[in-house]
Amino acid sequence: MIDIHTHILHGVDDGSPDIKISIEHLKLMQEAGITDVFLTSHFLRPAFQNPVELITKRIAELRDAAKKENINIKLHRGAEIYLDDGIHNIIESEQLSLADTKYLLVETNMTEFPADLYHILYELVRAGYKPILAHPERYMNVMMKPSIVEDIIHKNVYMQINSSSLLGHYGNSIQKTAWRLLEQGHAHFLASDNHCRVPIYDHNLAVNLIRKNIDDFTADLLTKTNPVKILTGEKIEYFYVKSIQKEKKGFFSRFFK
Numbered sequence: 001m002i003d004i005h006t007h008i009l010h011g012v013d014d015g016s017p018d019i020k021i022s023i024e025h026l027k028l029m030q031e032a033g034i035t036d037v038f039l040t041s042h043f044l045r046p047a048f049q050n051p052v053e054l055i056t057k058r059i060a061e062l063r064d065a066a067k068k069e070n071i072n073i074k075l076h077r078g079a080e081i082y083l084d085d086g087i088h089n090i091i092e093s094e095q096l097s098l099a100d101t102k103y104l105l106v107e108t109n110m111t112e113f114p115a116d117l118y119h120i121l122y123e124l125v126r127a128g129y130k131p132i133l134a135h136p137e138r139y140m141n142v143m144m145k146p147s148i149v150e151d152i153i154h155k156n157v158y159m160q161i162n163s164s165s166l167l168g169h170y171g172n173s174i175q176k177t178a179w180r181l182l183e184q185g186h187a188h189f190l191a192s193d194n195h196c197r198v199p200i201y202d203h204n205l206a207v208n209l210i211r212k213n214i215d216d217f218t219a220d221l222l223t224k225t226n227p228v229k230i231l232t233g234e235k236i237e238y239f240y241v242k243s244i245q246k247e248k249k250g251f252f253s254r255f256f257k
């Protein structure tokens with residue numbers, strides 16, 4: 001499995017405070033079956049805006065330390081980019097994309113979507129980027145009206161759900177919203193958003209719940225198939241429930257009867 005959203009890079013944001021904690025979490029992730037991790041530290045102007053060189057240095061430190069500990073996980077560069085006007089102009093110079101691809105992990109205001117959200121996303125897509133919205137289920141606008149997510153996907157934006165949302169760690173509303181998005185096929189990735197706050201990595205519990213409540217196809221799509229495509233450059237489908245429906249009779253009816 002590949003975890004595309006983590007804050008395990010040490011000393012750069014509100015995630016891992018030091019390299020020991022990062023290594024501890026990489027060990028937990030390896031035990032859980034993770035093979036690749038994207039290091040998506042916050043990039044939020046001006047609170048979290050680390051120089052490119054510092055991130056490069058930290059990644060090298062973590063790769064070295066992981067190697068010494070015989071941890072066999074590939075670490076990929078990335079960022080969780082807070083959307084603001086003009087952000088599309090600095091993605092390249094700040095090296096904010098996922099593993100140097102056109103995919104971007106993005107976030108916005110939790111309490112209320114900014115009025116120019118669609119404009120900022122449009123600018124990114126027009127510049128050739130493929131935004132992935134982190135944890136849509138945690139936004140107030142989505143909890144109030146989950147169908148807004150379908151509109152955003154239509155604007156060429158992928159969705160990444162947090163495993164902790166499915167497990168109920170953020171409360172009932174977020175949990176309910178996350179499962180609803182998943183059941184409707186409005187989720188393309190499942191990731192941990194691991195901030196290293198507790199010495200636990202329960203991402204795989206959420207994956208197993210998806211296997212139990214939905215199916216293996218969806219669990220694999222969100223944790224393996226689609227994340228691999230970020231690295232290989234293959235096209236990721238925006239809407240996949242209909243194609244599953246063709247392959248697997250009865251899938252759709254299970255959710256909407």
Ligand SMILES: [Fe+2]
Binds near residue numbers: 005080134193
């Ligand atoms: Fe995050």
